[in-house]
Amino acid sequence: MGDTGPLDSSVFNCVYTSKISTVELTFGHIIMSVEAVVSMKVINGSWPDGFEGVFAAKTASINDMEIRLVMTDDDNKLPLADDGTIKLQRHVICAEIEDGEYLEVLVDAYGDGGQRLNDGLHFRPQERGRLKGTLEVDSCQIEVTVTWSLIKWC
Template sequence: MRFTSGPIPRHARPECTMNIYYIRVYGLEDGLQWPLHVHGLVAARDSADHNRNFLFNRTRDNCQILTQEDPHLLLTGPCRAVVIIDPITIEFQLKVRSRTEPEEDELLAFRIFNYPQTYLSKHVIQSSILCKRCMIEFAYAPLVPSVEATVSIEVIDGVWPEHIRGRVIACITTVSEGEMLLLDSRDGMMPISPSTRIIELSRRVVSVDLKGGKLLVSVAPSQIGEVDNNNDDDFVRGESVFEPKRAGKSHNMCDLGFCKIEVTVTWSLLSNLTDEWRAGLKRTDKR
């Protein structure tokens, strides 16, 4: 949300970006067995600032349990759009927690990959990554040119009942058969701040094609314990469609029956270190 409001510098513009759809662990080897208590990190580095942009980041005391039926990492990022100006580096450092001592934690995946693709993809690309003790499926789609969209959802009327779970999904209309999971409360209560009434999403940032693309945000409630909430006819599925903007905010209200929610999308252009460096030189020369 760097360039949402106020004076927007000339070097901020739509850029080639990458949406990450999911990361799945499969093909266990070398004695590993389900379930896995996984901790560690998955991060992306790009030329926007060269820092780690975490997609997954858990400590040993906050492991995610992966099962053969549900082997997907619960992504918490990226925290900003992943820019494909130069090749993107994806870093995996994942471990399986030992039942006894930390020193006995087992390595699950330790790899670094570069993704140079900058072309427009109309479908989700699934890359299989061979690691020493497992396979990792990394699903993504490059977009050009695109803007950053940050999603926020607030309960504005009524109450979200404790016995109702929820899933929040984002889709880009120009990419077929791809969903980005922003939140899955699973068999727990929806994480709603009591002070702000904002639903605390696991991840909030996606990219949207500026020309021809639209962002679809779906909120799907269901009874806690339901295996497939798409087959639950007792609840209304809230859907909001947003046209991308270069800056500013977009709002849409959804009536779920038991409560009303407002979906807000904050738009921003993008920049990289090279353009910011050049802009800094120009300001210095003028002085």
């Protein structure tokens, strides 16, 4: 019988160095995973002036590895479409569908004066369907939608 891979979710990290550069490659192997398509939309208020922000996601099974979804631009503005949808740099992530596992969507915002605002949502992975929640950064409310689909396991 052939190698079926790791029995637990894990992260692999390789660093390749040459005379002129270094490349770091990091990837995760998440067993029994489902696909999570994330979308975000500002539904009330506006992003706070002077705040730099980062939106990320992580899974419980690989808790120390955050996947960056988007960050504010050089003017500390959210990249928004006309309808308030946030233009994410990454939409699709995977999460383990075992009991006790979750997908966490986070926002961290840092103000000019050292003020920090953060919020987070936990979503229990599903084989299919859609879940919603709301992140709040000061007076800005952001609706987060996660659409789930099953990945065929080998």
